[in-house]
Amino acid sequence: MKPSTSSATGNTQQSPTENDNRKPPPSPLKDNITSIETRLMDYIGQKFDALSVNLADFKSSVNSQLETLSNTVATFEQRIRQLEFKTTELSKQNEENPEITSLNNTISSLHEQLNAQDQFSLRNELEISGITEAENENLCHIIATTAQKIGVKISEDDIDMINRVGTRHDTNNQPSTTQSRPIVVRFIRNSKRNEMINARRVRRNLSTTDIDLKGPQNTIYFNERLTKTNRKLFRDARMRAKEFGYRYCWVKNGQIFIRKEGQKYAKIIRNERDLNELQSGQSFK
Incomplete structure (x- = not known):
């Protein structure tokens, strides 16, 4: 009998080098992932482009509004300065106008007379x-x-x-x-x-x-009992008396008096002008 050969049996084995050079078949999952990544990057890029445009528009709008506000503030400041100037001028005119001065003095006198009547009722x-x-x-x-x-x-x-x-x-x-x-x-x-x-x-x-x-x-x-006006005047007189060296300050028959130590006669405080005269050092009866 003849010995059988390996080729005759069909069990011939391939070399390891030939098996390594064979490529694996393509993977559908990998292709899907790659496609998703591509589409996601395109979407993100589009959103960033849109956001950049929106930010640019927003910045332009804010700058425009700030400019408008700045102009408005400047206009108001100019108007305020004009009003202050006019007010100052009117005050000067009022001080120089004898009729207005007389009217103010009459109003003050009427207030004092009403207060005196109210005090008399108490x-x-x-x-x-x-x-x-x-x-x-x-x-x-x-x-x-x-x-x-x-x-x-x-x-x-x-x-x-x-x-x-x-x-x-x-x-x-x-x-x-x-x-x-x-x-x-x-x-x-x-x-x-x-x-x-x-x-x-x-x-x-x-x-x-x-x-x-x-x-x-x-x-x-x-x-x-004092009127509201005289209560405030008496409180202010006590403070001024202490400040300017008047030892005594009292009320008698609805009138406010102050006197320094050693003075023979007291001063009558009828209104705020009398208190201001204390500060200026003027004399009054």
Whole structure:
């Protein structure tokens, strides 16, 4: 028998070099990914181009609006300067115009006369502060007791009106000096009011303990009732008096007085002009 050969059996094996040179078949998945990446990059590029255009338009719009605003501001500033100039000129003309000056003086005089009339209507009224406010208080009894302590005899016939004035504070039914409103007493006669004030000056240490009121001991003060204008004027006068060396500042019969230590006569403060004369050193009666 003849020996069989490997070629005859059909089992001939290829060399490793031939197997390595063979290319793998194309992958559909890879082609799809590449296509998606390409389309995505094109889309992103288009969006960036559109955004660049929008930013350029926005920048141009903002610059245009800023320019318009700047021009508007410049116009307003020019108008303001013109108005300030006109106002200054008008003020100068008013100061130089005797008719306007006379009119202003007349208006000021009328205000002072009205204030004087209002003050005269308060000539019988006494303002008492420092008395603790309480619910269901008997003001007539409190005032009668206070008057008795300073040696003044009063009756209900002497009193025309009595009440607390000012904004009411919620004290939660607890006595409070800081929240107590002042008491205003309108007497029938001015002489009785003045008698109360003079007696209080003698009894300097009058307090709520002296009239048997509950709560902390508080000093009781008597003052003439003043108009709103005169209250402010009196407050300013006290400040100016302290500033310019006037030791005394007080109210009597609705008029405000100041006096330096050693001076024989007091000065009357009727208005703001009198206060300004204190500062300038001018003398007035």
